Amino acid sequence: MKKWITGAIAATLFAGIVTGCSSSKTSAKKEPTTISFVHWRGEDVEVFHTLIQKFEQENPEIKVKMNVYPSDQYQSTVQTVLRDGQARDVFTSFPGAQFETLQKAGLFTDLTKESFTTNFEAHLIENGKKDGKQLALPYQLVFNIPVYNVGIFEKLGLTPPKDWESFLQVNEKLKANGYIPIAFPGADIGPGQFMNSMVMNNAPSDQSLSALQKGETKLTDEWWVKTLGQFKELQPYLQKDALGAKHDSAIALIAQEKAAILATGSYAVAGIQKQNPNIRLGLLAPITVQASQAKYEGVHTSTFMLAINSKSKKKGAAKKFLAFLSKQEIATEYANKTAQHVTVKGVSYESPILKELSTWTNKKTVFQPRFTITNANVEKAVTGSIQEVLGGTAPKQAAEAAQKIVEQNVVK
Known part of the structure; x- marks a missing residue:
């Protein structure tokens, strides 16, 4: 009898040891x-x-x-x-x-x-x-087109302009009423973003910028010199020291309702509303030609x-x-x-x-022209010519200097 009890106890103890080992293995969690x-x-x-x-x-x-x-x-x-x-x-x-x-x-x-x-x-x-x-x-x-303060526009009786002369008149009225017309982050993304809507109707084709890389178009062509000239016309309507401003500071200007237009795109809306939840915003694109000549209403990416x-x-x-x-x-x-x-x-x-x-999804927009450039050096030459003009260089001179950089990167 004693032998049976002893054997049973031993068997039970052995089973417990085996179960314990098995439990230990299954309880060990795998690191995520x-x-x-x-x-x-x-x-x-x-x-x-x-x-x-x-x-x-x-x-x-x-x-x-x-x-x-x-x-x-x-x-x-x-x-x-x-x-x-x-x-x-x-x-x-x-x-x-x-x-x-x-x-x-x-x-x-x-x-x-x-x-x-x-x-x-x-x-x-x-x-x-x-x-x-x-x-x-x-x-x-x-949508890579400027964001604007709807409330300020309504207060001054303004509507999004349909041609270049009207766009200049809107900026003049904003300035006359004490607003910074355009908050422009010239130190980082401003030149590369604002150029899209500035060039969408000026360029002879949707591939005019990408064609720079093949030598088929030049920055000294009339359409680009014209675009740089229009940037020059807008200079009086940008905030002080615009070339040194970054996007965050430009967002702050429109969120504080000191500026009426932000020259970047719809992706800035969240940042603006975070600072000013009650602000009413819309989108507008500068139309750089006569209304009848406009191919596009805006830009998307x-x-x-x-x-x-x-x-x-x-x-x-x-x-x-x-x-x-x-x-x-x-x-x-x-x-x-x-x-x-x-x-x-x-x-x-x-x-x-x-x-x-969402109404912009139904409008005639072009894919962001800047992103048709696939050579980083060419892209820098293009945006750099804008910064040069806003820094005081004549449009034709800035275009010629930028074209020399482009020519160094042309792939035939």
Whole structure:
């Protein structure tokens, strides 16, 4: 009897040891995979934090670490950041020269066969393609035309002008009534943004800027010298020291209702409303020709191009994050909380400003002319000539100096 009891106890103890070992193994949690998300939209950080928390709840095996850079710094350093050995996993790209540079460096992962690409409006993500491959997914649809204070315009009996002379008259009346007509961030994004609507009706074709790179057009051509001359005409209507002003300071001027027009684009709306929730905003584009000669009413871009670093070792987790952001309900939340139109199908816009600006989706707009330039040196020459003119250089002289830089980068 004693032997049976002893054997039973031993068996029970052994079973307990085995169960304990098994329990220890199953209770050991696997560390979640951490992916990095790099972008330039500082004004979207709070919204992205909320969305990332939702993603992590749905995908407890993945953590997302977000890194944000100022947009001007992002443009100049992103390639180095993506190659810095930390293998940034999910990143964003601007269209045009930056997209071209990054694809030449082989830093994009091909997303063509990923099912979540079908969540996007196909015609709005074309600029994320190269050689038939979907390398990036533009997330935002923005209008690269000035934002204006509707209340100030109504107070002064002004309406968005339909030709160049009317645009100058509007600026003159704003100035006469004590307002800064145009807040212009000349130190960072102003020249590259404002030039789009300034050139959209002046250029002989939609490809006049891209043709610079082939030597088929020149900055000394009449259309570009005319554009620089019109920038010169607007100089009295810009804020003091406009060439030294950055976008944040220009946003503050319109949010404080000291300035009536912000010379950037719809992506600035969220930043303005954060500082002044009650401000009423609209969009207007300077029409640089007579009304009857205008080809376009404004400019659009699909940008904030989501991509996966080809050097990432966590592509599976990164793809799950992109799939999450492309969900209709997530894109809707992002759009309404950031006051940004998006490229995802079926999104419903709830905020008053988005509903107001949605009318621009039905207007005749051209894809951002600046982003048709794929050579960064040529782009700098173009925007640099604007800064030179606003700094006091004669339009023809600035055009000639810039054209010399372009000629050094022409590819036949």
